[in-house]
Amino acid sequence: MPAPYQPAGVSVGDVPGVAQTAPRPPLREDLNGLRGVAIALVVVFHVWMGRVSGGVDVFLVLTGFFFTASLIRTAQSGGSLNPFTRIGRVLRRLGPPLVLVLVGVAVATALLLPRTRWVDIANQVVSGVFFYANWELAWTSQDYLAADPSVSPLQHLWSVAVQFQFYLVAIVVVFGLAGVLRRSRGVHRASPPPHVYLVLFAGASLVSFVYAADGTSRLQSWNYYDTGARLWEILLGGAVAALFAARHPRPTHERRSSEFRTGRTALAVLGLAAVVACGFLLDGVNEFPGPWALFPVLATIALIAAGPDTSVGHLLRSRFGLWLGSIAFPLYLWHWPLLIFTLAYSGKPSADLATGAAIIAASVVLAMATVRLVEKPLQAPGGSIPRIAITATAAVLAAALVCGSAGWNFYIQRSVSDLQASDELDPFTYPGARELTDGATAPDADVVPALFSAPEDLPVTSVEGCIADFETRDAISCEYGDLSASRTIALAGSSHAEHWVTALDMLGRDRGFRVVTFLKMGCPLTLGTMPMLGESEYPDCLDWTQTVMSEVEQLGPDYVFTTSTRPREGGQGDYTPDFYVNVWNELTSYGIPILAMRDTPWLVKDGVVYRAIDCLADGGSAMSCGMPRGAALDPINPTLASSFRLPTVRPLDLTSALCDGPICPAVVGNVLVYRDEHHLTATYVRTLTSELGREIAASTGWW
Structure with missing residues (x-):
């Protein structure tokens, strides 16, 4: 029986290189469906409402939950603590779909946008390849406002960059502590108890939250993209994963009691309602990642805590919910460039109902094609030809994007140097x-x-x-x-x-x-x-x-x-x-x-x-x-x-x-x-x- 499909970029529950002694927890298919709902909200709000839905914040919490749980399982089971192996897996999942979108953006930029915009987008392409797009956007002080033709087609990649930066931090913390303990005790399977990770992640989340709250009142255009301000959302998801790893399972009779089931169902209903309502109630551009971001973050944690066996859980892991979750990451990658280039071509500041529907339909088609032609082949065994071919092609395309961007930047910088060197103009001409x-x-x-x-x-x-x-x-x-x-x-x-x-x-x-x-x-x-x-x-x-x-x-x-x-x-x-x-x-x-x-x-x-x-x-x-x-x-x-x-x-x-x-x-x-x-x-x-x-x-x- 084949392993269940794991969408790229979010639930990185890789099986360790050695057999696990502890039973692997069941796959939370309801949370895969929640991820799909969150990204669907992002797309709808971007295309038709020009607002931040809070779906990305849900996405970030789930990232922290899934990835941290995977790292803790690996450390506890005696799996390999080689950070480069784990980073390689992450890059193999994130990289090819991302590079495919970056190539599409580069081609569309050359065809549709004036050359005066090429240098900015070239810089953002490079930042996308190396996962620092959020800092590039912060440095250039771009406001994440309602989409219009002047907004970057790569502005949405800030969240992918923050996600990858968290992966690096989490790998260092979890594998680093486990590695130190194994060397000090000489025990192959030694790992700190999950409570240690709970304290570390929760404490770091609190520090980041305070920093984000202060940044909201100081310079929100920077705060929105700042990794330090954003990390609390992902770290809180990681802290919840550590809590789940540390807790003792409830007795069977308690889990089956009607009061327990009713409470979990109510929690799930409230959580999903809050996720859907967030974009209508809050101005995320000006409030997130400050204290108001607790609204979607706590709603996500409520859905995690409620568990899969509720009416909401059944809805989220329905066939449609699972399909939506399976295309969530590529759908997120494709929808924003399609929106921006459509607006740039039409010259309109926003998409009407018909245009928006066409953008969403095209985004779904491209997302499904990306899953079928890129993501699924990458999950084949390591020596398979499709996997090797896709990985090599992505690496070559990424190198071409970086070299092309660097060449254009060199040409522009030389023009700027010539400009600054000549102060005098012919007054007649x-x-x-x-x-x-x-x-x-x-x-x-x-x-x-x-x-x-x-x-x-x-x-x-x-x-x-x-x-x-x-x-x-x-x-x-x-x-x-x-x-x-x-x-x-x-x-x-x-x-x-x-x-x-x-x-x-x-x-x-x-x-x-x-x-x-x-x-x-x-x-x-x-x-x-x-x-x-x-x-x-x-x-x-x-x-x-x-x-x-x-x-x-x-x-x-x-x-x-x-x-x-x-x-x-x-x-x-x-x-x-x-x-x-x-x-x-x-x-x-x-x-x-x-x-x-x-x-x-x-x-x-x-x-x-x-x-x-x-x-x-x-x-x-x-x-x-x-x-x-x-x-x-x-x-x-x-x-x-x-x-x-x-x-x-x-x-x-x-x-x-x-x-x-x-x-x-x-x-x-x-x-x-x-x-x-x-x-x-x-x-x-x-x-x-x-x-x-x-x-x-x-x-x-x-x-």
């Missing part, structure tokens, strides 16, 4: 903003910077590390312009204040003033109001502002240069927030006037932010890839209202150097305006220097 401000005429020429290099066309403060990151509360200060000048401008605020440093540096050296910077990512100066970073609070920004205000007061600059408007959330135009005015009042009390720069237009289409370089690479024009002025800016600069009440506020407005009539183009005077969705290229800001100089002169009277 590349007038940039002077085409709008001075009536200069630009001949036909290639756009600079090159679209591929544009994201790296950064202000000097970013290049030199003179901007605080999201978790830095200390005020980082650098100096530019004429360092010996007696006049000083303090440049303070977020990256939208930062991109003016390029022109301020040139003006300072030419006109004789010093520029002192106080900059922080995503953090405009704010007082009296908790700033937000996406959907989450940004307390580090408030602390940083207070530090900066104290330092600015001590510095006593002639002016503070900062942004004065923001795009109106959920509507058109821009406005001046009250917390900006609070800052200006505070600076006024210090006797420091403010140079208040109106913010640049942000690129948004149909409620979805976009990059001009992607639009241009996809065949768009300077105008079609630009932003309607009326959608981005109010007819009158909102800063003027505050300046009437506060004479110390000197409004600056360079939107006439960014917008050509009703459109704010993506390219002006052969110079690319934007390096991403809303930051100006350093090259374009350089062409704004003369116009900025005229505005500052009018406000300060310095020249």
Whole structure:
């Protein structure tokens, strides 16, 4: 009789290399069905609802439960403790299906996405091959929001990476302790009692939980992907496995009592209901893996504890439930890329009912084909030709993906180096903003910077590390312009204040003033109001502002240069927030006037932010890839209202150097305006220097 099929990537209950002395516990087919339900919820919520269902959290708990139980059985039975053998088994299960999906994504990227997106996806392909996709996503600060065409087709691989990282930790802990005990006692079958693993896994889970709870209130976009924050969910599943291994079986008469059966059934019903309801009740993007993730995690543990012999257990291990569980892992791998590429091809921000149904159907077909053609052959005996062929093919394809990604990255880095090495542009060929401000005429020429290099066309403060990151509360200060000048401008605020440093540096050296910077990512100066970073609070920004205000007061600059408007959330135009005015009042009390720069237009289409370089690479024009002025800016600069009440506020407005009539183009005077969705290229800001100089002169009277 053949062994029961084990889907790849989750229930890694490998039989040890030696015979087991303890009876192997029955396979929990109900939990395989639960895994299928969890992934089905993930797919449905991603495709149609744009929400996190909590199914991945269920998946992670089951991963910890199954894998830890397998390791403890191996250690207790005297099986081999060779970690490389076990890691090899994991790679053989996870690797080929994952590589197949990565190859599909690479091909679809080359065919459907503009080349400006290739470098990001190439980096994510490599991170997928080596199981650190969650860190790649955290580093690039991608938000795991509702799917839209600008989201990565590999964004869902964070959970696979966290899962693999847990495997490594669990192998080291369980096999490491068992190995130490065997050597110290000279007994082949020696293993720590399961209670030891229970304490270790439960304790580590508690530490990770506290860390995750703190991260939810600090920087959720990082916390969502952070292995340290995610591990508590998997470790708790591991702790439950250790508890099951340590407990004594209940007496038969107790297990058969009606009260016991009723209690287990009620527990299972509540657990399954909570799993299904989780996505409707909780905003997982902003709450998980913090305390609210206990909702799906405890629901999963309830279903584990209830056992297989309940009405819910029978439902989960029905023929449909087992089939759904058997395709769960490849279904998870395929559904997200299909969704993202469909949206990218259609240009729509979300899938309608018919499109979503087609995506799900295609995902199921690909998942079934992956199981039949890849996963099942890999379970054949070690020397079988299909198993060897699939393993070798996956290894070759993985190597090709890594080499191809590395080659493309090398080409991009060389382009970036060439860009950074050349600061001077021919003013006749590349007038940039002077085409709008001075009536200069630009001949036909290639756009600079090159679209591929544009994201790296950064202000000097970013290049030199003179901007605080999201978790830095200390005020980082650098100096530019004429360092010996007696006049000083303090440049303070977020990256939208930062991109003016390029022109301020040139003006300072030419006109004789010093520029002192106080900059922080995503953090405009704010007082009296908790700033937000996406959907989450940004307390580090408030602390940083207070530090900066104290330092600015001590510095006593002639002016503070900062942004004065923001795009109106959920509507058109821009406005001046009250917390900006609070800052200006505070600076006024210090006797420091403010140079208040109106913010640049942000690129948004149909409620979805976009990059001009992607639009241009996809065949768009300077105008079609630009932003309607009326959608981005109010007819009158909102800063003027505050300046009437506060004479110390000197409004600056360079939107006439960014917008050509009703459109704010993506390219002006052969110079690319934007390096991403809303930051100006350093090259374009350089062409704004003369116009900025005229505005500052009018406000300060310095020249």
